[in-house]
Amino acid sequence: MDEKIATLLRQLNPKNTKTNEPLSGYTNLKIGGPADILYIAHDIKDLINVVSLAKRMDIPVTVLGRGTNILISDDGIRGLVVINKANTINIAGEKPVSEDAIPIIPRWESDSQKGTFKYEFKDLDYDETGEARVEVIIDSGVDLPFALRYLLDKNITGLQWYAGIPGTIGGAIYNNIHGGTHFLSEVVKKVKILDKDLHTRELDIKELGADYDKSRFHNSGEVILQGTFNLYRGDVEKAKFTAREWAERKKIQPRNSPGCCFANLTQEQKEKFEYPTTAMGYVIEHVFKMTGFKIGDAAVSKAHHNFIVNEGKATARDYLAVMKEIYKRTKETLDIEIVPEIMLLGFKDEEIKEFTKKEQEELRKVRNEEIRTVYK
Ligand SMILES: Cc1cc2nc3c(=O)[nH]c(=O)nc-3n(C[C@H](O)[C@H](O)[C@H](O)COP(=O)(O)OP(=O)(O)OC[C@H]3O[C@@H](n4cnc5c(N)ncnc54)[C@H](O)[C@@H]3O)c2cc1C
Known part of the structure; x- marks a missing residue:
């Protein structure tokens, strides 16, 4: 075993650590060779510690959520792979309508002819940007479907468009996921990160480079720790209906996949x-x-x-x-x-x-x- 890997291994809690662990079990696709070290981080402090330890030793680090958007090579991933299970949701409180809220950027019209996109969504769309705001801080390892259910139960809306999308909040911010005509960046206010120099800091929404399936995190090497969301005290029953209906329509998308493989044409x-x-x-x-x-x-x-x-x-x-x-x-x-x-x-x-x-x-x-x- 590589000397550096062995040194790192000695410093990690063995209960959360595996060596030469096949990554297939950590992805939707059930494909992927081994990680030299696989570590399960259960909270943000743990995530920061393990990433910092490895990076200080120049060991490559890959942070994964639920592996729902990735294809991992049969040779696996060298260095440390961290599975992020940091799982706290903190409802910070009611906020006045934020100046920072960015306008809705619709994706595209759903087809008028059924059977081309295979699912319709335009009829479900509505605008709740006029509703009172609630600030919620969510750890990057929280499952998005869980966050959606949990917050609807607390009468907080704004994530209903992302029903039926697997993965974590971290993965969702990384790719600025889209649901129907909505992008997650509509409700993200700030993101707490561990930067390349191993400092924690907060990025404002305008610094995220959020676009279609894109954010600064694709090239920055930063770790997403927490998202601060500007959600709504909107119409909960309507949001629940939208979430159920949207998830139902998305059921035709196969789960034994990493999602849509190629971007659409221009x-x-x-x-x-x-x-x-x-x-x-x-x-x-x-x-x-x-x-x-x-x-x-x-x-x-x-x-x-x-x-x-x-x-x-x-x-x-x-x-x-x-x-x-x-x-x-x-x-x-x-x-x-x-x-x-x-x-x-x-x-x-x-x-x-x-x-x-x-x-x-x-x-x-x-x-x-x-x-x-x-x-x-
Ligand atoms: C059936 C199905 C339907 C889907 N539908 C949609 C859809 O409608 N819209 C949509 O946008 N996407 C969709 N997806 C894609 C996918 O679910 C999302 O991109 C999801 O947000 C990925 O989250 P994850 O936690 O699984 O990330 P992973 O797959 O584990 O990781 C994806 C990338 O994010 C990086 N990453 C993850 N967490 C962090 C972190 N904390 N810090 C830094 N980097 C991180 C990883 O290194 C990796 O490069 C779908 C996928 C499936 C399988």
């Missing part, structure tokens, strides 16, 4: 090819006719073609091969560089070179800009 691309929708699932199903396509046990889902699922014993290699086949067909047929929406962890650069191109970053920017301008 408006310009949709118009150029005269497709009825920007949905990448449409392209995979109707243009490439990949229903039933699989490599090993990694398969294009029949329920939603932009989801790649593990039907049993899929490896990361199988999964990546399916992604690359979709990439190849899109490149050859449409001359488009598609952008993955899932995080690829533990891979060597050359293994994922198709998905780390500059043009993809550019396309992402175009798409984000469109979301703001076309659907305002």
